[in-house]
Amino acid sequence: MAANILIVEDEPAIQELLALNLSQAGHNPIRALSVEQAQMLMRDALPDLIILDWMLPGMSGIEFARKLKTDELTKVIPIIMLTARGEESDKIRGLEVGADDYVTKPFSPRELNARIKAVLRRRAPQMTDDPIESHGLRLDPTTHRVTGNKKTIELGPTEFKLLHYLMSNPERVHSRSQVLDRVWGDKVFVEDRTVDVHIRRLRLALEQTGHEDLIQTVRGVGYRFSAQ
Amino acid sequence: MAANILIVEDEPAIQELLALNLSQAGHNPIRALSVEQAQMLMRDALPDLIILDWMLPGMSGIEFARKLKTDELTKVIPIIMLTARGEESDKIRGLEVGADDYVTKPFSPRELNARIKAVLRRRAPQMTDDPIESHGLRLDPTTHRVTGNKKTIELGPTEFKLLHYLMSNPERVHSRSQVLDRVWGDKVFVEDRTVDVHIRRLRLALEQTGHEDLIQTVRGVGYRFSAQ
DNA sequence: ATTTATTGTGACACTTTAATGACAATTATC
DNA sequence: GATAATTGTCATTAAAGTGTCACAATAAAT
Structure with a gap:
């Protein structure tokens, strides 16, 4: 929205x-x-x-x-x-x-x-506030909540936006700069590698419910949200 | 009505x-x-x-x-x-x-x-005067009364409206400006942060009956009334 | 197998954001 | 008109989140 x-x-x-x-x-x-x-x-x-x-x-x-x-x-x-x-x-x-x-x-x-x-x-699917679900992982923009198999997963603001972006465009690799543009906004000046760290934090959070490998690394290119 | x-x-x-x-x-x-x-x-x-x-x-x-x-x-x-x-x-x-x-x-x-x-x-969805109840916390617009497990909770006018609004739209995050628009009315010029203070007062009042954590903070976004 | 490029990780200083307590001003109540 | 209640703001404190870096781990290339 x-x-x-x-x-x-x-x-x-x-x-x-x-x-x-x-x-x-x-x-x-x-x-x-x-x-x-x-x-x-x-x-x-x-x-x-x-x-x-x-x-x-x-x-x-x-x-x-x-x-x-x-x-x-x-x-x-x-x-x-x-x-x-x-x-x-x-x-x-x-x-x-x-x-x-x-x-x-x-x-x-x-x-x-x-x-x-x-x-x-x-x-721009992530602009709408429709809930997105994949493999038991559910993200609801209106309530600003993420659940894995009904269990609430706590995420910081950036991790939330990051996951939202990735889930809105699944099965597609995103370069670090693309991610920065869409999640951080195009005004900020942030290191590319910062994305790595947030991906890490996101994976860490998703580990609670075993959803961490929905976030995949594509070596030399970037990251992807994929349902295997 | x-x-x-x-x-x-x-x-x-x-x-x-x-x-x-x-x-x-x-x-x-x-x-x-x-x-x-x-x-x-x-x-x-x-x-x-x-x-x-x-x-x-x-x-x-x-x-x-x-x-x-x-x-x-x-x-x-x-x-x-x-x-x-x-x-x-x-x-x-x-x-x-x-x-x-x-x-x-x-x-x-x-x-x-x-x-x-x-x-x-x-x-103004909260304009309807149907009583709302959640987890033993009950708000009745017609009698203008709030009770927690049958025990009366005293609230100031603003806290009452605030709770009414939040309870009328549960689970949904509300940004501070949304809250201001709906609870204060869109004519007033009030600091965003003022919402924080009233949330605090509301929580303080709800502590009497242990309902204070129905009001949740969503960092970077706003507040939410939630029964989980 | 060694080298090289790339990504994962943990730590840490720093920023941002929210909670809190106090206060002055306003408004309601008696 | 005096007293009490309510309100909005601010300064301070507490907490949460963020970006970078150095180094470890891993994969690809030679």
């Missing part, structure tokens, strides 16, 4: 409406009236999702989307486009340049929220 | 009907025949919920809703709109400007009450 969502919309009323909806749904809206402003805001911090109006003054939404999807840094950020009802060609071109979903104006808040959740689930 | 509900409806018969219904359901109806009158009434005191007819003389319901949802002070007040049956576009536009739900005329009292309850619960 609680995603940072960048709204790029030139009409103040609609922008306001969107922001209102998002914050009511527990998100953190960041507002931009133009592509230029959006780019400026993204220099500070990358959002978790972008809601992009297709009809914008200056650089168009399509161009912006294409640009975002080309850049290595931003291509993973999901984009939901806002189109006027019936603009079928927009939808097609939008999906073509890499938008993840679209919502037609006028939109219902319910629908918008559903789509946001769906997109986040697809692109 | 017992919410103050503002009815904005120009047809006296329907207004009367609504008011009757609401007071029978234990609420406190406040009546306005027009948006202008409603605004006047809201200068004195903000209602907990607004039932708004979409077809009004003078300023239309839509405009009024939009205005309410723009104002920082009033944007949190839930709005239920009354629409004529089948006016699909009204519903869409209504939800678009931020109404929380709608009821079509002619409406059944049962349905209306259900929706009111749902909307109110969404805003």
Whole structure:
């Protein structure tokens, strides 16, 4: 939950409406009236999702989307486009340049929220607060609890986030820097090897219930959460 | 329950009907025949919920809703709109400007009450006055009394609300700001850390009956009421 | 088998975060 | 209007969590 969502919309009323909806749904809206402003805001911090109006003054939404999807840094950020009802060609071109979903104006808040959740689930599963379970190991973001075969496992904040990240993207190797980016955030300056230490602490905690080897080392590459 | 509900409806018969219904359901109806009158009434005191007819003389319901949802002070007040049956576009536009739900005329009292309850619960789940019990700790909102194994526990107003909120949403972690929003109300400007102090006072009070560790700290995140 | 690259581990200094006690200000109560 | 209760803040203390490093262990390469 609680995603940072960048709204790029030139009409103040609609922008306001969107922001209102998002914050009511527990998100953190960041507002931009133009592509230029959006780019400026993204220099500070990358959002978790972008809601992009297709009809914008200056650089168009399509161009912006294409640009975002080309850049290595931003291509993973999901984009939901806002189109006027019936603009079928927009939808097609939008999906073509890499938008993840679209919502037609006028939109219902319910629908918008559903789509946001769906997109986040697809692109950034650890942003949603669905519980994850694997082999008797269960992590529940809302209660902030981890259990192994029903037995509570105590974890520190970092270990919790780390496990959450790994479990959200199982069967996939993550390099130390990827882990640092996603778990620590991209602002911090921390040694790569620090990840090792936290992996160790995590394994230690998981030993209580014999789940420690769900966390695997891939020599020369990184770590992986795997169900054997 | 017992919410103050503002009815904005120009047809006296329907207004009367609504008011009757609401007071029978234990609420406190406040009546306005027009948006202008409603605004006047809201200068004195903000209602907990607004039932708004979409077809009004003078300023239309839509405009009024939009205005309410723009104002920082009033944007949190839930709005239920009354629409004529089948006016699909009204519903869409209504939800678009931020109404929380709608009821079509002619409406059944049962349905209306259900929706009111749902909307109110969404805003403030701890507003319901069903007694809550957990592990011998019992909180009764109607009598405003807390007992631990039948023994009365004295609590200050804030501690009571805090416990009520936590018990209404057990097992879930609440950040300090969430707690502030829900227990103190979102208008106040209070330090996050103040929550700690009240948690402390609450725990101190619960110690009399050994219930203090139902309130758990989740480091780096917040607090949780839990029965484990 | 020896060398080399990589990961695991324990210890430790350091930071961050929460608990606690005291206090002044405000509000309710008699 | 005096007294008591309640509140929010702060300074202090206590506790928990974090990042680094040195060295041990392990796997891969020669």
